Structures are given as C-alpha cells and as structure tokens.
Amino acid sequence: MSILDTVKKLFGFTPAEPPAAAERPAEVAKRTEPVPVIPKPAPSGPPPAAPRRDQLIRFVINKLRAYQNEPETAPVGLRLVIFCPTPEEEELYRVVLWTNQPGKFQRELNRLLADNYIVLPKNWRFDYALFADEWPATTYRESNLGLLVEDQSKPDATPLLARIVTLVGQTEQAEYLLDSSRKGTFCIGRGHTAQTNSGRVRTNDIVILNDDDAGFDPDKGAGNGAVSRAHATIRYDSGQKQYALLVDPGGLPASGNKTKIMHPDNTIERADIAGMGYPLQHGDQIELGGEVVLLFELR
Template sequence: MNNYQWVILQTMAFIDNLKQLFGLGTYPADAQPPAPVTNVPAPNPSGMPTTPRQREQLYRFMVEKLAAYSNEKDGLPTGLKLWVRCADTAEEDRMSVALYATQPGHFQDELSRHLADQYIKLAPNWTFSWQFVRDELPANCTYQKGNLGLEVIRPSTSKPLQIRIRTLTGQTTQTIYVLDPAQQTEFRIGRGRTVETASGRVRTNDIAFFDSGEPGFDATRGEPNQSVSRQHATIRYDAEARRYRLMADAGGLPANGNKTKILRADDTVERADLPGVGYTLSPGDQIELGGEAKLLLEAI
C-alpha cells in the first residue's frame, strides 16, 4: 500500500467516526445505540412560571406597584416584604430558587437596580424579606396581584401628604383648597356649605359649590351648580399609602342621576360609580362632578 492509499483509508475511517458520533452512520453489530433520555422534567402542575421567568415576574410586580413612589421625597419606604401564596412544598422550592435563597442579599441588589432604572427611590438601608403562605395572602399587604402580595413598610413618622384642589369649572366658596391630613383626613364635596341628610344629621361640605340662594353666588358667572349633588363625593386620605382616594357619595352615583369621573393626566377616564370604593387620585387628575363642574388636583 502506497502513501496515497493509506491517506484515503485514514480519511474514510475518520468520516465514519464522525457519522457515528452525530448519529448519521450505522452502528456495528456488536454495538448498542445510546439509551433514550428519560430524565425529562415533568410539567409544572401549578402553572407558576419557572425560573428565570418566575424571577422576572417578581421584579415586574414590585416595580409596577412601587411606581407610585417615583416622585416622592419624604417618608420613603423603609422596607419591603414579599408574600407568595404557594400550593405545595415543590412550589416553595422553585420560588426559593427564584429569590436566590442560597445567596442572601442578591435578590435585593438586583431589585435595587430594577427600581433605579424606573427612578423609584426607597429609604437608605431599606430592608427586604419574604414569606410563603398556603391559604390567603394577609390583609396587611399594601398591594396584591394573583398569588403575590407586597407589604410596603413606611416610617411611622411620615409627614402627611398635602395636596391642592383648584376649581376649574363651577362656583365654589374658594378658588383653591389645600387638603392637610394633619388637620382632617376626609374632605366632603357637594353643593351648599351645610346639608341635612336623610337621617337628620347635618353634613358640612369642605369643598362647597354655591347654591343659588347662598351669599357669594354670582349670577353673572353662570347658572347655579345644579349638576353637583348636595352629597356628591368625599376625598379620603390613606395614611398607610400616603395617597388620596375619591369615593362617590349617594348623590354622586348614577342611580341618583349624577355621575362622578376622574379625568387622568394621561387622558384616560375612570368612572367613580361604585359605592364604597376608593379611587386613587394623583396630581394632574381632574374630578368631574355631574358632567359639568371640574376640580384639578395639584402637588404642593
């Protein structure tokens, strides 16, 4: 055999080995093909996304719920506690992996970067912890979504958040009202300064639209504010969340012929037409009463 024939044989042998390596060739009679893979993970019966999707879900949930704190300077949250409802131990194990349970502080560090990207600030040296539950998420969760709950821990000495209300349409006893939760936490809106309710009690409207027979009403500025009910709505301060919420009173509900809306700063509209429900207010929002009167919320 000459050198040329030897090279040809060696090349053919090398090609055969490559075919067998990638499953393209035939196996010798005395060889066995590799056993099929049997350790494929079983489907996740809980429906909870697996890591790293599970971890990203946690980041999105907390960043979304903490967006309200992006413009705050005082009384920043001093801690966060994540609550997770898990169906079984296996689910808790998967969530522990998503939370870097074996690397203390790592999840909090990554969460800090996500918050910083959205200009969300927390107090220096803020704390983070989590806890699993099997039944219901605790009532003290500041925010909830699906199986996740977030408790926002705030300093007990947080300064109440003041806000300014400016009348845009309609005649009110003042052009500007300053809401100060240090003085009171509920601010009633309606037509007339004082109103006798169905129970016989007297209601005082803090943001009062003039009635036609009241001193101060100026007929040259338009018709009486008949679109505003005498018991139209209430603005309530939520000290825990440091937020204001609007609640439609009996006279401000569609059932009584009136409507209450929130015209958001982003041009969306939210109807405040469910009794007992508090609708969150933010600076830049406008409150529309009866389709005509409008109040503007301004930051101080």
C-alpha cells in the same frame, strides 16, 4: 237451642239483629275534623352573630386578595371599622368580634386568611372601631363595613399637602388646601351643609355655591345645580400615603354617571361604585355632575 227455635230458623223466622247505635255528631266531627296547624312565630330582632361574623371575614379576605402569595408585601396591621346606627347593632357586633375573648377573632381571621394564601407577618396588629356618625378614614368600604390597611412602609410624620382648584363652576373659595396632618376627610357638595339619611348634618369642606348663596354668580355657577349636596369625599389613606376620591350617594344617580376622574394622560375613569376609593394623582381633574370641574394637585 229449643225445637221451636230450630224450626223458626229453618223457615227463616230468625229475629233481625239490633241496629248499630248511631254515631253521635260530635264523635263524627271529632274523627273527621283536621287538627289545626299553629304556625310558629316568625323570628324577630337582629340575625345571629355567626352569619354576621362570616360576612365580616369574607369582606376582609376579599379586600386583601391582592396580597395572595405575596407575604413580603403583606399588611402589618388591620383596623376594622363598623357602622352601628343603634345600640342593639353595636352590642351584636361586640358578640361578632368575641370582645369577651380577647384575641380570638384575630386568630380566627388569621387562620382563614392563611387558608386563602394571604399570610400576614407574625406580629400583625389588629383592632376595630364601632361608630354611629361620621366615617373615619378607611382604605376600603362596603355597606356598613370599612377596613384600614397598614402597609410595611416606615412611618412618615411629614404631612402630604394637596390642593383643589376650581376650573369650571363656582365654589366658595377659588382653591382649597388639603392638609393630611390636620384632617383626613374632605367632603364635597353643593351648599355648606346637607342632611344624611341617618339624620346627621354633614358639613361640606369644598363648597359648590347654591344659587341663593352670597356671592353666587349666575354665569360662573350656571352648572352648579348638577352637583348634589352630598356628592363626593376626598380621603387621605395614611397606609398608602395617598388621597382618594369616594363617591357619596348624591353622586351615584340611578341612571347615568355624575362623577368622573380625567387623568393627565387623557384617560377617563368613571367613579360610579359606592364605597370604592379612586386614587388621585397630581393633575387629575374631577368632574361633578357633568358640569363642575375641580383640579387636584399635590403640593
């Protein structure tokens, strides 16, 4: 440093430092602007097979809890019935059931049943049915799942006959024969047909007359309007060899109860759980809509 520079510095004549270069707006924006978060697209399509498989196995276990610790009365066969309204649903359930690996689903189900103390015979039978229209005969039903249980009783080819007799209200026939060898499902409703939520046309076997049907009597059929077009179904359970009443959506109003079973011992059973089969015994009276009464008799 020269003598002149030393003197200038001594008396405070040092040159000011050059100003820092101003930040360009683009650089400031680049540093302060938050990085946008791009949301992940929501998954679409049917849920994966694993949760459906867990749901299916839980359904079977829950319906077979009556056989816990009772291997001597355990079923000899199970048939799963699954409602699949679309081809996509059907394909999903084929994956759920491991249809490309025969026997795998039955082995897994057998293992989990045993974990819950439900032990089936060594060579118990298993199969399944996927359908898109009318429900086949089942022992249990819940949502889109059904289960047919085969017990250990010997096969009996003798049909179980029953009849329905109208006590209160007006039906198309005074009585209806139920023949298990010809048919296993008998629909009850007002009018000859009804359209279901899926668009399928349901045909009633036990017809409560509409006020515009031929032969309708305003006096006899005064309470017929309380019965829904798709009110209930009587099904024959080949495994239990018994008829049972199932209440359809039309017989399950949002409030109150529209379906009852009055037993010969004067007890009354409210039939108000969807998908549940209520066993019928000789002499039961079935009340529909609080107005129409049908008598069930075994022949």
